[in-house]
Amino acid sequence: MSSQLxxxxxxxxxxxxxxxxxxxxxxxxxAGFGFAESLQGxxxxxxxxxxxxxxxxxxxRALLGLMVGMTLGLSGAVLQGYxxxxxxxxxxxxxxxxxxxxxxxxxxxxFASVFPLGLPLAALAAAVAAVIVxxxxxxAFGGVLTVILAGVAVSSFATAMTSLALNLSxxxxxxxEIMFWMLGSLADRSMDHVLLAAPAxxxxxxxxxxxxRSLDALTLGRDxxxxxxxDLKRLQLLVVFGTAAAVGGATSVTGAIGFVGLVVPHVLRPxxxxxxxxLLPASALGGGALVLAADILVRLIAxxxxxxxGVVTAVVGAPFFLWLVWxxxxxML
Amino acid sequence: xxxxALLQVSLPxxxxxxxxxxxxxxxxxxxxEIVGLLxxxxxxxxxxxxxxxxxxxxxxxxxxxxxxxxxLRGRERAAKVAYVAQEHDVAWPIKVAELVALGRTSTQTGLxxxxxxxxxxxxQDAMRLMDITxxxxxxxxxxSGGEKARALIARALAQEAxxxxxxxPAAGLDPAHQINLMKTFRTVAADGRAVMLSMHDLGLAxxxxxxxxxxxxxxxxxxxxxxAVLQPGNINKVYGVSAHVxxxxxxxxxxxxxxLRERPx
Numbered sequence: 199m200s201s202q203l204x205x206x207x208x209x210x211x212x213x214x215x216x217x218x219x220x221x222x223x224x225x226x227x228x229a230g231f232g233f234a235e236s237l238q239g240x241x242x243x244x245x246x247x248x249x250x251x252x253x254x255x256x257x258x259r260a261l262l263g264l265m266v267g268m269t270l271g272l273s274g275a276v277l278q279g280y281x282x283x284x285x286x287x288x289x290x291x292x293x294x295x296x297x298x299x300x301x302x303x304x305x306x307x308x309f310a311s312v313f314p315l316g317l318p319l320a321a322l323a324a325a326v327a328a329v330i331v332x333x334x335x336x337x338a339f340g341g342v343l344t345v346i347l348a349g350v351a352v353s354s355f356a357t358a359m360t361s362l363a364l365n366l367s368x369x370x371x372x373x374x375e376i377m378f379w380m381l382g383s384l385a386d387r388s389m390d391h392v393l394l395a396a397p398a399x400x401x402x403x404x405x406x407x408x409x410x411r412s413l414d415a416l417t418l419g420r421d422x423x424x425x426x427x428x429d430l431k432r433l434q435l436l437v438v439f440g441t442a443a444a445v446g447g448a449t450s451v452t453g454a455i456g457f458v459g460l461v462v463p464h465v466l467r468p469x470x471x472x473x474x475x476x477l478l479p480a481s482a483l484g485g486g487a488l489v490l491a492a493d494i495l496v497r498l499i500a501x502x503x504x505x506x507x508g509v510v511t512a513v514v515g516a517p518f519f520l521w522l523v524w525x526x527x528x529x530m531l
Numbered sequence: 532x533x534x535x536a537l538l539q540v541s542l543p544x545x546x547x548x549x550x551x552x553x554x555x556x557x558x559x560x561x562x563x564e565i566v567g568l569l570x571x572x573x574x575x576x577x578x579x580x581x582x583x584x585x586x587x588x589x590x591x592x593x594x595x596x597x598x599x600x601x602x603l604r605g606r607e608r609a610a611k612v613a614y615v616a617q618e619h620d621v622a623w624p625i626k627v628a629e630l631v632a633l634g635r636t637s638t639q640t641g642l643x644x645x646x647x648x649x650x651x652x653x654x655q656d657a658m659r660l661m662d663i664t665x666x667x668x669x670x671x672x673x674x675s676g677g678e679k680a681r682a683l684i685a686r687a688l689a690q691e692a693x694x695x696x697x698x699x700p701a702a703g704l705d706p707a708h709q710i711n712l713m714k715t716f717r718t719v720a721a722d723g724r725a726v727m728l729s730m731h732d733l734g735l736a737x738x739x740x741x742x743x744x745x746x747x748x749x750x751x752x753x754x755x756x757x758x759a760v761l762q763p764g765n766i767n768k769v770y771g772v773s774a775h776v777x778x779x780x781x782x783x784x785x786x787x788x789x790x791l792r793e794r795p796x
Contacts, residue, residue, distance in 0.1 A: 282622035415636050417622045421586050425614035427605035427637035472623035
């Protein structure tokens with residue numbers, strides 16, 4: 199079978215799986231509607247309780263799951279391609295930690311309770327601020343190493359400030375709220391959250407989806423890529439700001455959902471022939487499928503306990519990460 | 532009317548950070564030439580190739596095929612000059628055929644790696660010239676050092692630019708593939724293009740290059756046909772070695788004999 203054909207089959211399979219999981223996500227919940235009943239509720243346009251639950255609770259949750267997953271899968275694949283390192287993930291450039299800090303500050307200062315979208319707006323603003331700092335630190339012509347170092351510096355600072363906010367938390371409830379938000383979840387999100395995060399994620403996707411060919415060329419190193427016509431300065435700007443917009447938007451409404459951006463590109467890379475231009479769409483679909491599946495899982499295994507999505511992805515992802523490190527080490531020996 | 536040179540280089544100074552690496556470099560290269568760039572380690576060969584390709588900033592002017600290299604946009608520059616880096620760096624285990632096809636990046640529009648018939652022909656020709664057709668479906672990380680080097684040179688050949696710059700392309704190749712490489716460069720030059728390559732093998736340079744430029748500490752020491760440049764005096768002065776140079780029926784033979792420098796105690 200030609201590699202082009204097997205790639206198309208992979209994309210078709212991922213598309214089907216993502217679509218199926220999206221509809222499945224719409225039908226899972228404590229209200230206990232049947233499959234047909236649930237779908238009818240989404241599209242009926244009536245004002246009954248089923249339609250209300252579907253449109254106000256389950257549809258935003260499924261939409262966010264799909265979009266956040268696609269964002270994490272896509273930006274993980276882009277960053278691994280740009281940094282030429284299979285252990286890179288979206289949080290590496292400091293966006294996730296900074297968005298979390300923005301959200302924590304919104305909770306800490308009470309800004310989050312002033313109006314409903316105060317928290318995601320603060321998170322988004324912090325993500326934007328962080329990425330501007332990273333870009334300034336790395337410089338327009340900064341290499342891969344300076345981007346990583348700048349990202350680590352910003353992440354460390356954001357994490358330290360988050361710890362400080364927790365440390366100085368006025369009461370245990372605020373600390374608990376901060377902790378719970380940081381665990382990452384899709385529960386109780388409304389269409390307002392979707393409408394706030396979607397434009398940022400869409401802008402990010404537009405910036406990232408077109409980078410495949412440049413990342414293909416970068417497979418052969420920076421000098422060779424530049425000699426083949428890749429504008430490295432433009433590439434860096436699009437990678438950093440595209441990831442910031444998409445991941446900042448995602449994190450601002452869901453909190454940090456770890457390991458998706460690391461694991462999905464890594465698993466799908468061998469199936470795409472390792473070409474970054476093929477990995478990007480596959481990883482976006484794979485990310486969507488994984489987050490939808492994980493979100494269905496948290497509702498099935500502990501419906502009463504409000505199990506957090508970020509906890510599930512971390513519980514599954516961390517052992518995988520260990521295996522990844524082990525395998526990489528063995529390859530290096 | 533005198534034909535315009537394919538490459539014109541005038542570099543009063545090229546620095547990497549605070550260090551001046553090249554000074555007063557002026558030469559031009561015409562179509563059909565195979566120019567060997569010689570000199571000891573640190574002489575500035577790689578820096579010169581990178582400057583010509585527009586990969587580093589410099590004081591001066593480099594013109595390729597009538598265009599100032601600093602004024603060219605990425606794709607325009609890729610249409611005029613192809614470059615083979617010294618490092619055999621492939622980040623992902625992509626297939627050899629796909630690696631070589633990356634040479635067509637600058638001619639492609641769109642998001643995917645779809646090749647036109649012309650692209651496909653260029654890739655197949657390049658793979659045939661570098662004797663890697665049989666390796667086409669192997670992942671790049673499963674190649675030997677020499678095989679990988681040949682695949683990376685094929686990638687640059689597939690770019691079909693009028694000027695090909697290669698930084699030590701013969702390093703790591705067995706003698707048969709070294710000769711095959713130089714014959715390929717002759718084919719490229721005969722096609723009205725020009726090749727400039729850095730190298731350390733004086734015998735290979737003497738036998739296959741049409742012209743040599745000898746660099747030492749960032750300056751040109753000699754520039755001309757192999758028999759003019761590879762004089763024992765030049766070799767002694769630049770490399771610190773004694774050498775035997777003889778003219779035989781079909782060219783020049785160079786044999787390095789011994790180091791003239793005292794070894795550190």
